[in-house]
Amino acid sequence: MKLGTIIIDDEAPARELIQAFLKDDDEINLLGTFQNGFEGLKAINELKPDLVILDIQMPKITGFEMLELLEHHPIIIFSTAYNEFAIKAFELNAVDYLLKPYSKQRFSEALSKAKDKKLSRQSESNEVSDLINHVKENVPGFLERVVVKTGAKIHVITIDQILYLEAQDDYVMIHSPGGKYLKQNTMKFYEEHLDPKHFVRIHRSFIVKIAEIDRLELMEKDSYCLWLKDQTKLKVSKTGYPKLKQALNF
Numbered sequence: 001m002k003l004g005t006i007i008i009d010d011e012a013p014a015r016e017l018i019q020a021f022l023k024d025d026d027e028i029n030l031l032g033t034f035q036n037g038f039e040g041l042k043a044i045n046e047l048k049p050d051l052v053i054l055d056i057q058m059p060k061i062t063g064f065e066m067l068e069l070l071e072h073h074p075i076i077i078f079s080t081a082y083n084e085f086a087i088k089a090f091e092l093n094a095v096d097y098l099l100k101p102y103s104k105q106r107f108s109e110a111l112s113k114a115k116d117k118k119l120s121r122q123s124e125s126n127e128v129s130d131l132i133n134h135v136k137e138n139v140p141g142f143l144e145r146v147v148v149k150t151g152a153k154i155h156v157i158t159i160d161q162i163l164y165l166e167a168q169d170d171y172v173m174i175h176s177p178g179g180k181y182l183k184q185n186t187m188k189f190y191e192e193h194l195d196p197k198h199f200v201r202i203h204r205s206f207i208v209k210i211a212e213i214d215r216l217e218l219m220e221k222d223s224y225c226l227w228l229k230d231q232t233k234l235k236v237s238k239t240g241y242p243k244l245k246q247a248l249n250f
Contacts, residue, residue: 002029003118006047008040008063009033009055009079014100018053018079021107027115037061038154041069048072051114056080061156065147069154075114142195146174148181155181159198163228164208165190175232200247202226202240210247 005028009015015033022028031047034040037058044052052074056063063078081100095117096110146157157176166173167187174181191201201207214227216236224236226244236244 002027003051003115004029004031004047004049005051005053006031006040006043006049007033007053008035008037008043008058008066009053010035010058011055014055014079018107021104022111025111028111037063037066041066041149041154044074045071049074050118051075051077053077053079057082061147061154069147069149075117077110077114143190143193146181146183148174148183150181157181159194162199162209163212163230164206164232164234167205196247200240200243202244203235203237204239206234206240208234213248216244216248 005022007015007018007030009018012035015035019030019033022030031049032043034043038060040052040054041061043049049072054063054066054076056078057080063080067076076094077096077098078094079098079100079102083099095113098107098110142159144159146159146162148155148157155178157174157178161176161178163175163177165187166175168182170184170186171182172185172187172190174183187201187204187207190199190207194207198211199207199209208226208228212228212230214229214231217225217227219225222238224241226234226236228234
């Protein structure tokens with residue numbers, strides 16, 4: 001049975017080179033090539049390939065951001081020119097990691113691993129989920145944007161658009177001037193990956209942008225609520241109050 005494969009890379013020469021490497025392989029069924037994460041995401045969910053050869057640094061959304069939005073979970077081979085991404089998380093969870101420029105022999109080695117993984121019937125869904133979790137936990141520095149899929153639409157929310165975040169069971173609701181967006185993640189993740197100079201966790205259910213705070217009101221003894229500039233009213237917990245005091249320097 002042939003390995004249904006797609007290529008996602010924003011550089012035409014890179015796509016053409018991979019196509020040339022795959023041309024004479026009778027075990028590969030090339031389903032298509034795509035030049036950005038939006039097109040690639042749509043193709044993966046529609047075509048349901050066995051294997052995706054994926055660039056990481058692409059315009060619009062990165063390869064990692066695209067992986068977070070997948071409904072179908074294929075085997076992944078990363079192909080990129082950026083060696084700062086070659087860390088244990090990817091080596092452990094992707095089938096292979098190709099650093100551009102690479103030879104046909106090196107490419108063939110990665111392809112053999114993908115074929116072996118498919119034959120061994122290992123759970124690609126679990127492996128991609130593990131990869132996504134590893135990527136999330138190893139984000140370098142602070143977040144600059146969040147990518148969310150709602151229906152057929154993909155929204156790229158920059159950090160300066162976020163007003164506050166609200167816990168919703170296993171999800172986080174991101175509130176912005178453009179609307180509300182549900183993202184499968186934890187409040188702990190955002191508390192650790194949003195710049196504390198700009199965001200503060202005031203309650204187990206709320207993280208707010210400091211610049212959006214309008215006023216703090218005492219409701220009853222040791223009980224406070226926070227008003228944002230858009231007049232949203234949020235509860236402040238006993239553990240959140242000291243963090244808020246520190247963030248506002250009062």
